[in-house]
Amino acid sequence: xxxxSKIGLDKTLSEKLATQLNVLLSDYQIFYQNLRxxxxxxxxxxxxxxxxxxxxxxxxxxxxxxxxAERILTLGFTPLHTFEDYINHAEVRVGKNISNAEESVxxxxxxxxxxxxxxxxxxxxADDLGDEGTLTLLTxxxxxxxxxxxxxxxxxxx
Numbered sequence: 001x002x003x004x005s006k007i008g009l010d011k012t013l014s015e016k017l018a019t020q021l022n023v024l025l026s027d028y029q030i031f032y033q034n035l036r037x038x039x040x041x042x043x044x045x046x047x048x049x050x051x052x053x054x055x056x057x058x059x060x061x062x063x064x065x066x067x068x069a070e071r072i073l074t075l076g077f078t079p080l081h082t083f084e085d086y087i088n089h090a091e092v093r094v095g096k097n098i099s100n101a102e103e104s105v106x107x108x109x110x111x112x113x114x115x116x117x118x119x120x121x122x123x124x125x126a127d128d129l130g131d132e133g134t135l136t137l138l139t140x141x142x143x144x145x146x147x148x149x150x151x152x153x154x155x156x157x158x
Contacts, residue, residue: 018077
């Protein structure tokens with residue numbers, strides 16, 4: 001019989017899941033910092049609209065970051081917590097000195113697409129593990145993000 005964690009999940013598969021959740025955590029940390037930069041640096045005639053939207057997105061990302069880190073802890077592992085770790089594990093591209101509206105929204109979309117792909121990969125691992133907690137968390141994230149991708153794609157008229 002497999003060794004079970006405190007919450008009754010296979011320890012080996014839980015470690016694999018936690019490792020991948022740390023990738024997601026890293027992606028979210030980069031996404032969050034990108035959003036802060038976009039919020040601070042946006043210029044042009046869409047300033048007021050996008051300044052507010054980027055703030056909404058980074059506030060939401062901050063909540064998700066905490067939920068991901070707490071899920072890793074619940075699984076019995078340690079969340080990454082240094083910028084060096086985030087840079088080394090993230091798949092989301094770092095955006096720097098972006099102030100143009102279209103380039104800003106494009107970075108948001110590119111980042112969300114990366115994040116959704118990582119989340120879908122995590123769904124498979126969580127499903128194999130029978131981890132309803134992680135499945136629910138990720139399903140809720142994906143549902144919301146797909147709508148956000150649609151809305152920002154519409155804003156870009158793509």
